[in-house]
Amino acid sequence: MTIETQIKKIAIIGGGPAGIGALNELIHTSKDGKSYIGVKDLSSNEQAFGDIVVFEKNSSTGGLWNKDIIEKALDPQLPNLELENYDKAEEVYYKYKIPENITNEYSIDKPLAISRKKNNTDIYQWSNSGVYKDLFTNVATKYMTFSYDKVVPRLNRALGPLQSAWDVTNYLEKVVKDYDLKKYFRFYSSVENVEKINDKWVLTVRKQVIADDTEEKFIINEEWYQEKFDAVIIANGKTIPYFPKIGLLKEFVETNPDIYITHSKSILDPEILHEKKKVLFIGGSISAVDLVQYTFPRPLNPSTVFLSRNSLPTYQWVKNLSESEGITVKTRIRNFIPDKQGVEFEDGSIETGFDAVIFATGYHQYVPFLSKEYLKNHPRALDFYLHSFSLEDETLVNVGYNTDITAFFNRLEGYSAAVAGVWSGFKTLKSKKDQEAWIERQKTITNKVFHQDVSQIRKEYVDDLLEFFPEGRNDPFGGERTSFPTDAVEAIDTIQKIFFDIKEGKVDGKGVFEVLE
Ligand SMILES: Cc1cc2nc3c(=O)[nH]c(=O)nc-3n(C[C@H](O)[C@H](O)[C@H](O)COP(=O)(O)OP(=O)(O)OC[C@H]3O[C@@H](n4cnc5c(N)ncnc54)[C@H](O)[C@@H]3O)c2cc1C
CATH class of the missing domain: 3.50.50.60 (FAD/NAD(P)-binding domain)
Known part of the structure; x- marks a missing residue:
């Protein structure tokens, strides 16, 4: 059976692991509600969703693991704020002022062009990746790869089941290449505003081109435009630092x-x-x-x-x-x-x-492109049923790093697979009342002990999503229910061993993490 979904055109905001995973999920969902995840040649399947755009404000894919930003100094040291403002995301982050004359007459082909000199507020975008060059992961490779595209688990002898930052970067780049995903991306394109007007989501996008990067001049050319979508996926990560208010x-x-x-x-x-x-x-x-x-x-x-x-x-x-x-x-x-x-x-x-x-x-959990006004009129927009579907509108979803635990790519996969199932029209969410009850129950869970506890992560974040998956979509955890599988235990042991090796000067934390074989 084929169902014509009302959701044809989808915007994904953010091209990190969550955005990449969501894109892969959507293009692998067919009009007859089946999942072809993992299949590289899609020519024989009719895809459920016709038009997907990934907006990425940086120069390439990978999110925090994007090579281009790992080595660049982009952040300020500490903002100079009044004390009462230090812990407020909207004070720490600089939101670009949307040009007053922007309308939907400005499109990607005919944008509103603005040329300006870089000013000192540009740095308050906090664009640095928290990942640094010699970082090694704190989660086993097995859980930082998509279940449908496993790499050889042991890449680097010194790191046991862990990986270097470059391993993750290379893996994500390989996924983008193997599944031919780049063509869906628009780089240097930051979504600055999202609002719903007459049943369509209207995105205001700011494309940035550096025209002259000499220190004296530093000219930025901006192209602003609007575009309409049927549905929006939030995958913007967590990059706005949280500073506690400490006296003086x-x-x-x-x-x-x-x-x-x-x-x-x-x-x-x-x-x-x-x-x-x-x-x-x-x-x-x-x-x-x-x-x-x-x-x-x-x-x-x-x-x-x-x-x-x-x-x-x-x-x-x-x-x-x-x-x-x-x-x-x-x-x-x-x-x-x-x-x-x-x-x-x-x-x-x-x-x-x-x-x-x-x-x-x-970090703050912050979605700067949903305006204060939108959130005032839709107070439960950021309450996500199953951590994914906005209680206000199921065409607005979150598939990313929206909780305090590490990403675990399998968890991210779970969100996107459920979104594909529901948006293709083959699965239906529970009633609003049930959704609210689920969200309320979440608030009562206070004892979260999740890092590396695979069984708890899947129980808390993925199990409830399974029934909404498209037909044939595999369980992202492959049925694993052990609390601390071997890889997770070895990951913790390895982190501790490296910590003491660096501390005692046995290794310097550099070089040893390069691939040895
Ligand atoms: C130091 C450090 C170590 C970590 N180690 C691990 C680890 O070992 N294992 C693990 O599983 N996780 C780890 N994490 C967590 C990490 O967040 C995840 O691995 C993963 O990157 C989350 O993916 P994401 O796609 O949700 O977010 P991100 O990787 O942050 O990607 C979000 C993307 O959205 C883009 N974006 C944001 N706003 C906009 C906008 N308005 N318009 C357009 N684009 C936008 C950003 O440019 C970015 O590319 C670590 C994080 C840090 C900081």
Whole structure:
């Protein structure tokens, strides 16, 4: 049976792992509601969705794993804001002003062209990738590949089941090439606004071309246009840094221009931490311990590496590493002491003389292209049933990194497969009342212990999606229900081994992670 879906033209916002996965899912769904995922030659299938565009604001595919942005310094150090604004995404992120005269008469072929000089607000896009050159993953390769396109799991002897950042980059580039996905992408194209007008989603797009990148001139040519779509997929990732409001932060930043104060995501090469004499990490989770290792080797006593955290780490291995010798764990910070380059902790103790302060404090979940006005009129637009379907409108979905756990490509696949099933018209979502009840239930789940726990991840994020998959779509986890399969256990062991090897100076964290065979 063939069903004519009303959803023909789809916009995917973001070309990272989630956007790539969604695109692959949609083009592999046929008009008769079947999934051909994994098939490379699609010439004999009639696709359910005729027209798909992936908007990507960077120069190529891969999201955080895009080679072009991993090595570029694009972020500012820390915004200079009033204290009450530090923890607000809309203050930390600079949203481009949409030209007043933009209308749907401006199309991709006839855009509104604007030429302007780069200004200092451009950097508040926070375009750096949090991934840095020598990073190795904290999730096993098996779960950072799509289930329908597995690579040889052990790429690099030194990393066991893990991979280097380049391995992930190369894998994603290979997927794009093998499935001929590039033709769906529009690069340097940032979606600045999304609103629904008369049953169509109207996207306002800003295409950027650097016309002159000399420091004196730096001319940016912008092409603005609007385009209508039947449905929108949000896959914009999480890149806007979260800064907690800590007393005297603004004064600390202003008084100490020589201190290296930055968010963990803005560090291009963690080697810089090794040169610092006294380092304070704010935040005690994975992104903090990942960077802490690069401050070593250094004398362990007296300790010159401090880690301030507000609760015990969720994962035992993070606790083991962050409490190891040479690292002093402290409580939350009460306030900065600007003239002493120091801080007072909530337990009353004081430490001074820091020359580096790293905010390893995570990210905002932020969708800047949905305007305040839209969200005011559609207050539940960002409540996602099954983590994916907007409660306000099922033609708006989220398939990306929308929770606090790592991506796990299998999880991302689950969202997109369900979207393909529902949007092709072959599967129907539960009633709004049931959707609301599901969302309410989610809010009561407080004890999330997910990192590497494959069984819990699939139970919490993927199992409920399976019934909405197109016919023949495989379970992204291949039926695996073990809590900590061998690869996941080995991943945690490997992270810990490398941490201590770097800390003790046995390896320098560089080079050894290149492919050895
Ligand atoms: C340091 C670090 C280490 C990590 N390690 C791991 C790991 O080991 N394992 C793991 O599974 N995950 C890891 N992650 C999580 C990581 O987020 C995921 O691996 C994955 O990149 C998420 O994919 P995504 O597509 O949702 O988002 P992203 O990779 O962030 O991609 C989003 C894309 O959307 C684009 N975009 C954003 N807004 C717009 C717009 N308005 N218009 C057009 N394009 C837009 C961006 O340019 C970007 O290309 C790590 C993250 C960090 C920061």
